[in-house]
Amino acid sequence: MKTLLTGGAGYIGSHTAVAMLEAGHEVAVVDNYANSSAEAIARVEKITGKKVALYEADVADKERMMEILKAEMPDCIIHFAGLKAVGESVAMPVEYYRNNIDTTLTLLECMRELGLTSIVFSSSATVYGEDNVPPFTETAPKGMCTNPYGWTKWMQEQMLTDAAKASEKGEDWKTPLSVVLLRYFNPVGAHESGLIGEDPQGIPNNLMPYISQVAVGRRDHLTVFGDDYDTPDGTCRRDYIHVMDLAEGHVKAAEYAAEHKGTEVFNLGTGEPYSVLEMVKAFGRACGHDVAYEIGARRAGDVQDSWADASKAKAVLGWEASRGIDEICRDAWNWQSHNPQGYTK
Ligand code: NAD
Ligand code: WQD
Numbered sequence: 001m002k003t004l005l006t007g008g009a010g011y012i013g014s015h016t017a018v019a020m021l022e023a024g025h026e027v028a029v030v031d032n033y034a035n036s037s038a039e040a041i042a043r044v045e046k047i048t049g050k051k052v053a054l055y056e057a058d059v060a061d062k063e064r065m066m067e068i069l070k071a072e073m074p075d076c077i078i079h080f081a082g083l084k085a086v087g088e089s090v091a092m093p094v095e096y097y098r099n100n101i102d103t104t105l106t107l108l109e110c111m112r113e114l115g116l117t118s119i120v121f122s123s124s125a126t127v128y129g130e131d132n133v134p135p136f137t138e139t140a141p142k143g144m145c146t147n148p149y150g151w152t153k154w155m156q157e158q159m160l161t162d163a164a165k166a167s168e169k170g171e172d173w174k175t176p177l178s179v180v181l182l183r184y185f186n187p188v189g190a191h192e193s194g195l196i197g198e199d200p201q202g203i204p205n206n207l208m209p210y211i212s213q214v215a216v217g218r219r220d221h222l223t224v225f226g227d228d229y230d231t232p233d234g235t236c237r238r239d240y241i242h243v244m245d246l247a248e249g250h251v252k253a254a255e256y257a258a259e260h261k262g263t264e265v266f267n268l269g270t271g272e273p274y275s276v277l278e279m280v281k282a283f284g285r286a287c288g289h290d291v292a293y294e295i296g297a298r299r300a301g302d303v304q305d306s307w308a309d310a311s312k313a314k315a316v317l318g319w320e321a322s323r324g325i326d327e328i329c330r331d332a333w334n335w336q337s338h339n340p341q342g343y344t345k
Contacts, residue, residue: 003254004028004074006059006103007081008052009036011198012122012187012243014044016078018196019247020254021048028053028072030065031081034099035201039343043195060102065110076118076254079107082152085205086126086301089149100152101159108163115174118257120250123157123183125239125269125306126150134273135309138183138265146301157181157265164263176261180253185239185269185308187246189328190335197335198243199342208240208328211280212336215287222291224276226298231305235276239269239307242323242331252317269308270321279325286329287337 003020007013008029014036017027021044029041029052041054053072057064059081082100083089089096104121111119128136129144145151160179167173188208190197204210213219227234249268256264274282284290314320 001075001254001258002026002028002072003076003078004030004069004072005078005080006030006107007079009033009038009040010080012184012246013078013080014040014196015191015243015247016080016250017041017044017052018047018191019244019251021050021052023251025251025254028055028068028074030055030057030059030068032056032058034083036199037343040196047191047193047195060099060106062106062109065106066113069110069114069116073114074116076120076257077107077111077116078120078250078254079104080122082122084149086147086149087205089152090147093148096148096152101155104156104159108159111177112167112173117175118178118254119160120180120182120253120257121156121160123181123265124150124153125183125185125267125308127154127157127183128306130303134305134307135271136267136306137309138267138312161263168262178257178261179263180257181263181265182249182253183265183267184246185241185267185306187243188240189242189244189323189331191244192331192334194331194334194338197332197339199339207276207279208332211283211291212332214293215283215289215291215333216336216340218340220292222280222293223296224280224293225296225302227295228298229304231275233275233277236302237273237275237305237307239272240274240279240325240328241268241270241321242328245270245321245323249313249317249319252319256317264316266313266317267308267310268313269310271308271310273305273307274325282325283329283333286326286333
């Protein structure tokens, strides 16, 4: 199968490129390097020994996307491209809505004009909002997002679902669309080679890259955001999923999309919650020394508990996560310790 990964030079996209190539699929990548570099794709090629067709472009640029998609005519588009920092989205909502919504609208217009049929979309557990009780099933209420980033995901899910519905009726669409919405929980870890991994710019927003940078000496200590939650150790619990498990979920999702029509939504998580302090301790085991931390105030907008009911992906896609937190921390440390400054070496 021919696949095109928008945002494929990014963290999840580059790992998915590896999994796709290893499953025997062809991969093209479109990225504007807003939050990544072409070096990630050079390393994907090194890991797999296979070539990636790489295009530098803004996915919201319709003229350019028409050229690229005409040249590639992919069987499936996997749409990772987007801005993803929750805090930044509160400060820059216009940029977030413009970028995230426009990229999806442009892709849908191009797909309609070219008769392309299948798209897998990077959604997020953030669409479940704060009032649900875990484990979250795909049918849990969504659309109570706490920040503009979350709303862009919610809106993109809706746009894709509506387009798939309209395409079934023909009208302007040459063929019915197949849409797969993937709601990721907390993607972490790195490819086991240590050649690719998460490379956040500036101060990391997320827990695992922050822990990794403390462990490697780039930062002094982690601040744990609150230890007075109603959980066994007082810290929040999340569903941390190894990025290669997530990547393999995309292979299954793209294969599924190629054979079905309409819209399907899947949680991609492990179903196993771990607390902040459990992750800090697991990382200490992996790197061989304690990770310094201090307890701080709660972070605004954090939910206490979030984890997936991942049974639908198992039943329908035949996918389930197989890597645990010790592999997550081992691989994150392998990446961080061999690339202390990320892709800049
Ligand atoms: P990332 O920032 O590493 O990757 C996103 C990629 O998209 C980057 O390479 C960036 O340069 C590119 N990009 C952004 N806007 C673009 C545009 N207009 N045109 C072309 N390229 C563009 O982030 P990631 O962690 O790999 O996330 C990938 C997707 O998964 C995003 O849509 C994100 O919202 C979603 N997601 C991520 C997480 C997470 O915790 N990492 C969780 C749930 C969902
Ligand atoms: C995890 C836990 C923090 C940093 C975010 C987005 C979500 C999705 C995944 C894209 C929480 C605690 C963190 C730190 C800490 N992304 N923490 N100190 O908030 O679950 O989800 O990433 O779709 O939309 O919101 O992930 O890694 O930021 O936090 O104590 O310096 O670690 O309070 O309990 P989160 P996270």
